[in-house]
Amino acid sequence: MGEKIKVGVIGAGRIGKIHAGNIVKNFPDVEVKAIADIYADTIREWAKGLGIANVYADYKEIIADPEIKAVVICSSTDTHSQITIEAAEAGKHIFCEKPIDFDVRRIHAALDAVKKAGVKFQVGFNRRFDHNFKKVKELIQSGEIGDVQIVKVTSRDPAPPPIEYVKVSGGMFLDMTIHDFDMVRYLTGSEVTEVYANAGIMVDQAIGKAGDVDTALISLKFQNGAIGVIDNCRQAVYGYDQRVEVLGTKGGISVSNDVPTNVVVSTKQSVAADKPKYFFLERYMESFETEMREFFASIAAGKDTPVSGIDGLKPVLIGLAAQKSYKEGTLVRLEE
Amino acid sequence: MGEKIKVGVIGAGRIGKIHAGNIVKNFPDVEVKAIADIYADTIREWAKGLGIANVYADYKEIIADPEIKAVVICSSTDTHSQITIEAAEAGKHIFCEKPIDFDVRRIHAALDAVKKAGVKFQVGFNRRFDHNFKKVKELIQSGEIGDVQIVKVTSRDPAPPPIEYVKVSGGMFLDMTIHDFDMVRYLTGSEVTEVYANAGIMVDQAIGKAGDVDTALISLKFQNGAIGVIDNCRQAVYGYDQRVEVLGTKGGISVSNDVPTNVVVSTKQSVAADKPKYFFLERYMESFETEMREFFASIAAGKDTPVSGIDGLKPVLIGLAAQKSYKEGTLVRLEE
Amino acid sequence: MGEKIKVGVIGAGRIGKIHAGNIVKNFPDVEVKAIADIYADTIREWAKGLGIANVYADYKEIIADPEIKAVVICSSTDTHSQITIEAAEAGKHIFCEKPIDFDVRRIHAALDAVKKAGVKFQVGFNRRFDHNFKKVKELIQSGEIGDVQIVKVTSRDPAPPPIEYVKVSGGMFLDMTIHDFDMVRYLTGSEVTEVYANAGIMVDQAIGKAGDVDTALISLKFQNGAIGVIDNCRQAVYGYDQRVEVLGTKGGISVSNDVPTNVVVSTKQSVAADKPKYFFLERYMESFETEMREFFASIAAGKDTPVSGIDGLKPVLIGLAAQKSYKEGTLVRLEE
Amino acid sequence: MGEKIKVGVIGAGRIGKIHAGNIVKNFPDVEVKAIADIYADTIREWAKGLGIANVYADYKEIIADPEIKAVVICSSTDTHSQITIEAAEAGKHIFCEKPIDFDVRRIHAALDAVKKAGVKFQVGFNRRFDHNFKKVKELIQSGEIGDVQIVKVTSRDPAPPPIEYVKVSGGMFLDMTIHDFDMVRYLTGSEVTEVYANAGIMVDQAIGKAGDVDTALISLKFQNGAIGVIDNCRQAVYGYDQRVEVLGTKGGISVSNDVPTNVVVSTKQSVAADKPKYFFLERYMESFETEMREFFASIAAGKDTPVSGIDGLKPVLIGLAAQKSYKEGTLVRLEE
Structure with a gap:
């Protein structure tokens, strides 16, 4: 076992908590170094229980942390494309909840940033x-x-x-x-x-x-x-x-x-x-873990993610x- | 039990034989007095086995028989509307295999004849x-x-x-x-x-x-x-x-x-x-008998048939x- | 098609009526020549509807009819073995409802008579x-x-x-x-x-x-x-x-x-x-017809019946x- | 959340590893303080991965640790009753894999020790x-x-x-x-x-x-x-x-x-x-976690365990x- 890959989770609503919990419990090679939520105070107790060290109100602190190699974007849909662009520019691999955006131009902008940065990008089509x-x-x-x-x-x-x-x-x-x-x-x-x-x-x-x-x-x-x-x-x-x-x-x-x-x-x-x-969480619980496992496996192996940017756009x-x-x-x- | 209602079956292909057999075996109140098929010779043995007295090459002999109160039209589709018109004009109740016709005007002509004659008319939507x-x-x-x-x-x-x-x-x-x-x-x-x-x-x-x-x-x-x-x-x-x-x-x-x-x-x-x-004959066998039972029940009770002319047209x-x-x-x- | 085999049905309770009806409707090679029931008067109308010519109060009239080649025994259980013996001695093939008897000696007596007469014998294990x-x-x-x-x-x-x-x-x-x-x-x-x-x-x-x-x-x-x-x-x-x-x-x-x-x-x-x-009649209806079909097929082909006397005894x-x-x-x- | 209850797992075969893993991942209120296995060296890496601090070759070190309040006995069947007795005498609550023993007298001895000590005792009938x-x-x-x-x-x-x-x-x-x-x-x-x-x-x-x-x-x-x-x-x-x-x-x-x-x-x-x-592990995986959850809930609430000593004996x-x-x-x- 080499060094753990450090990840930041952005957005700690229902699905953000699920992804963070899955990583902490089931992925010994991954560490959730930080989690960001605009209502940071409401999640501190929960984050502590999981042993997550850093809780931020501003996701930019995650973007700015050079140790963090990947982000899991679970914030509200209207922020996905912007955060994707910033994370890509910071060289971080990105797992982004679906949809990337409702605005096709903004999706293209995000995918362009990903392409330019050469980072891994996976969309959360868990099914x-x-x-x-x-x-x-x-x-x-x-x-x-x-x-x-x-x-x-x-x-x-x-x-x-x-x-x-x-x-x-x-x-x-x-x-x-x-x-x-x-x-x-x-x-x-x-x-x-x-x-x-x-x-x-x-x-x-x-x-x-x-x-x-x-x-x-x-x-x-x-x-x-x-x-x-x-x-x-x-x-x-x-x-x-x-x-x-x-x-x-x-x-x-x-x-x-x-x-x-x-x-x-x-x-x-x-x-x-x-x-x-x-x-739906009961029905698809297992798939949330599997998609995340595939995401980290893609990073580790340097291979394409199983749900690409095009898969997010179409x-x-x-x-x-x-x-x-x-x-x-x-x-x-x-x-x- | 009163007198049996006499019926003529027109067309003795696969479905005609099924209807004739069902009536003979299962409907004690109905008698298949005659069956007509353009290949009359090929069905004589079969008809005899069922105890059907008369086998004609020309369906007009059935139309012309005043004892026959109802016809079951199982001939080729292109003949349905014409036979329906003739049967209706002869005052016979009509069970007609689907479709009545592919030509909407001919369907209307057939339904008009049925309406004018005041006879029962049922289309063979067995399902x-x-x-x-x-x-x-x-x-x-x-x-x-x-x-x-x-x-x-x-x-x-x-x-x-x-x-x-x-x-x-x-x-x-x-x-x-x-x-x-x-x-x-x-x-x-x-x-x-x-x-x-x-x-x-x-x-x-x-x-x-x-x-x-x-x-x-x-x-x-x-x-x-x-x-x-x-x-x-x-x-x-x-x-x-x-x-x-x-x-x-x-x-x-x-x-x-x-x-x-x-x-x-x-x-x-x-x-x-x-x-x-x-x-399909195995799958729907029971429905062929039931639709026929409903047809004769409608005649006996003087009530509407369960599959009307409009149901044939639409x-x-x-x-x-x-x-x-x-x-x-x-x-x-x-x-x- | 050769001459029809003539059969007598003994006992016209629920199962006797089913067997008689199945033979009349579905077996063109078999004729129910007579039916016997101690309450003969109560079944005359029903028998007439099926076109069964003879209704007897005493089954011995069926046994005595040399034209009748086979009997279907559907009377009460306590009469099965005795009627089997008489039918076998008269040279008739026998379909006998289960059980043959509750008394093992009487079963043996019936099976001995069947063996001696060399007639076909089938027990009604319809399932x-x-x-x-x-x-x-x-x-x-x-x-x-x-x-x-x-x-x-x-x-x-x-x-x-x-x-x-x-x-x-x-x-x-x-x-x-x-x-x-x-x-x-x-x-x-x-x-x-x-x-x-x-x-x-x-x-x-x-x-x-x-x-x-x-x-x-x-x-x-x-x-x-x-x-x-x-x-x-x-x-x-x-x-x-x-x-x-x-x-x-x-x-x-x-x-x-x-x-x-x-x-x-x-x-x-x-x-x-x-x-x-x-x-049970709804559930097993088809099997009653099939077992009877096999019985007559065994007679026609001179082969063993599919449910033997031993199958009745064991x-x-x-x-x-x-x-x-x-x-x-x-x-x-x-x-x- | 109060202080975590400390537990020792005895025996790190297939089922012992499952129980230890479930506790570490899913029970935030419980800490696996130690695990004992006669082949201690073979499990050190695995234990480290789960963050279990102490690995012993001799289960008696777990028995002797006053901080450990409960034991999970997953060793070979022939050791269950003896370890149960020692754990009970040390005042520890006991989860014991089935069967307690094949020798009825030894089962009684174990249950007597449990009764005398007044500790909780649950048998691993996971189904x-x-x-x-x-x-x-x-x-x-x-x-x-x-x-x-x-x-x-x-x-x-x-x-x-x-x-x-x-x-x-x-x-x-x-x-x-x-x-x-x-x-x-x-x-x-x-x-x-x-x-x-x-x-x-x-x-x-x-x-x-x-x-x-x-x-x-x-x-x-x-x-x-x-x-x-x-x-x-x-x-x-x-x-x-x-x-x-x-x-x-x-x-x-x-x-x-x-x-x-x-x-x-x-x-x-x-x-x-x-x-x-x-x-069986795939089929019953969820039940292994649930039985353990019930065990710790019984301890926490001071209530009877859902699978008693008598349930182990019968x-x-x-x-x-x-x-x-x-x-x-x-x-x-x-x-x-």
Whole structure:
């Protein structure tokens, strides 16, 4: 075991705490040297419990620390691109939560800075590292089901977010479907060329008043000829619904939901199984650790990260196309 | 038990033989008095085995028989509308295999004749009577899942039909998806208002040369605000794939495939279950009997049939819209 | 098609009516020439509806009819052996509902008569012909799971029979488990050598007062070294529970219950599937037709029937051993 | 957060390392002050990686450390009772891996020492803390399925252990079934009163030569009137098979195996799902952490541990009865 790589975590909200905790507990070769949050005082006790030495209110102290070789950016979305640029210029490797930005020019600016600095850059599309979806990808790559013809993603939240969040989230296509746009790119290994968003407001009229939709079917064409559909809903009362199906020329693959237990109860009323895991952190907990492990492995081995800057950019472009499709009631072609 | 109702079956291909056999074996109140087929000689032995007294080469002999109160039209599609008109004018109740016709004017002519004659008319959308899908409909109607938001139909054949059939079938949207268009109307209880067909040729280039597609995702809007998607493929190598999913405001429903047995074999290689029933006749056998039972029950009770002339017309209109959408690469709105 | 084989059905209770109906509807080569029931008047209308020409109060009229080549014995159990003897002496092939008798000497007398007459004889262990269990047998025979080590049968009724029936049924081991004793012999292809019945009265004390048990685990040893267990209950409130599991040196097989539909409903409360088919006639309907088809095929081909006289005898011997084991609280070895 | 409770881990084999790792990573209130292993040199590097300060070859150094308030005994089975006695006399709380001992007198001696010292004592029956089985227990306790009638445990290893282990393991009933004996006591909340072990050698004759069996069905009676069966096999080629079924007067419960992923692949050959998790550490990993959490919670709250000394004793008594039953070919009653 050589010297530990020192890392700084920027932003200690829900996901920042998860990443910091995972690194401290499970990565003996990595040290969280510092964590920065604008509400630094509220996290001091928690950071101490994890043995994190430095808590800053200003992330720039992390950027300025030459010992820190990598940053994990978990601050609010509007700060991602700016922090990315500063960290890249300081020569630090970067793990950045998704999305990089909602503004395509700012994404390009961030990716340009990364490229110029030659640092590693990974976007937090954690679902690629989920045990189920990773296996689907492996099966497709192995040729088990031949050429992909149809990919279907079901992605529904158990309950809508607060209206205040809906107003600033960038809209369902950018805050929720963005994960699914990444998933279809990941699974097909091909780029989306055409989008048609069929959507409506069926869960809560307040969501419509806030300018968003709550239920959608997004029809997709891919460069390799495959076609796909994503269905989203802000509310699936039975729990967090995260499934994928792929049809290929030699077979099909399907993934059902993870459940808390495999217990089935048979009574006069029904044969009842567990509902899907309800909360995204519970459902995807393992993937947060795996993506981070891959990030540090990429640094250690000097190889490409598994989720590149382009992987961060493309889903935003597809999301913007979906927004346009819905608003104008037309198909939207993505430019090459 | 009163006098048996006498019926004539027109067309003794695969489905005609099934209907005739079901009536003879299972409907003690109905008598198949005659069967007509242009290849009359080839079916005499079979008809005799069932105890059917009269075999004609010309269906007009059935039309002309005043004892025959109902006809079951199973001849080739291009004859459906004409025979319907003649049967209606002769005052006979009509069960007509789907589709009524590919020509909308001819469908209207047939339905007009039915209306004028005041006879019962039922279209052979048998899947409505399938044990699984009937239960989905009942659950939706009971309010179990609240208002329908999303309906998804997966409908894939195990293997493509002969190219000769593809050339004359009217195209996948009219020969295959037509059942699914009926299914979504049945399940939602609402009319389709907009269609977008995303499709391609991925199974066999010969299908493309014949002017058809073999893989499709059809995105739909409904009058009641719901949205839906149908996915079709001419070939699912694992078998006949017939599933439905519905998301509503109070819950979700899903239907998996029927299987020959529930046997699961666990070995070093895998945990393997049966593939779906492969053949549509095996999969839907029970529904052919049930639809026929409902037809005769409607006659006996003087009530509306469960699949009306409009139910025969609408899927053709949606199918034509899907064709247009695919060919022009646009959304197509259906006129009221 | 040659001349139809003429058959007489003896006993027109529930199962007699099913067999008669299946033959009339589905077996074009067989004619039900007569049916006998001590309550002849109550079945005349039903028999007429099926086109059965002769209805007798006395089964001896069937025995005496030289045109009748085979009998289907569905009368009460206490008459099976006597009618078998008379039918055999009259040279008729015999399908006999299970059990042949509860008295082992009378079974031997019946089987001796059958042997002497050289007629075909089949016992009504219909579950061997069930789509699920037949496939399990085929997989075992094919060597798919290697040598059988453990066989487990779950066999539970949805609700207990009337106490009046319990009093005369011969006891749970002989009226219910007898099917399972046949199943384990069928699946393992080996004879039971040792029985231990672990049982109790947990559903209804009245069953205990009637001298019977309502819940049991019967542990078995087989001649080929395998071991097995059957669990029974007079009441499974969720429905008719009919499952099998086999462990072999190369794999395992399991069979879950047949369900009315594959519909799954997900709500805030649960993810609920259909309960097992509730009624044994619904669950095993297909097997009643198949066993009869095999019976007539054996006659036509002059080959052995698939369920022999020994197959009728052995489960009674095992059942009697289980009774003894329970009453004496010991293991019981079966004599060779 | 008060002062950390200091703990010593005795024995750093597979399970000792797991417990130590779990405590270090996940229990901020507990400190592993020392670890003892007779091969101390082989674990120094590993211990250092976890930040464990002291590594001893002799567990007595842990016993002698007054700062250490609790010990986790993971050494070889033959040392458990002696170390328990010494730890108890030193006033330390004790978590002891199962079994306490194979010699009933030594178990009593250990439990007497624990009682006299008034320290907490918990036995490592980790499966009680598994997400699936814990839920089964909760459902039974809640009355959801009424009174328990039948409990069935399937417990099969993926592959047999080395013959060298078989020779010293105490035999299958004591090294493998012991977990299942605990499970049925846990689930039924009742004591076993009678045992019949039906077993054989079907996997490997070498196991028989070593004096053990490899396949077994153990039939059980419980004090509350319920009956049960455990089936074991040293080898299930498809993976680690860990299931439970319970039938009660108001319903049934079943637990299927945990799988690595929910991916299902449908091809021309089959519809294939994942095999069960193969390795017991993978399958039960979460339960090892939970049992330890409960142990320290019991200490902190001054309440009884969830797996008592009696819970450690009883499964050994049942296992010895099963051995006797198998060897003598009789039922064995357990004394009160």
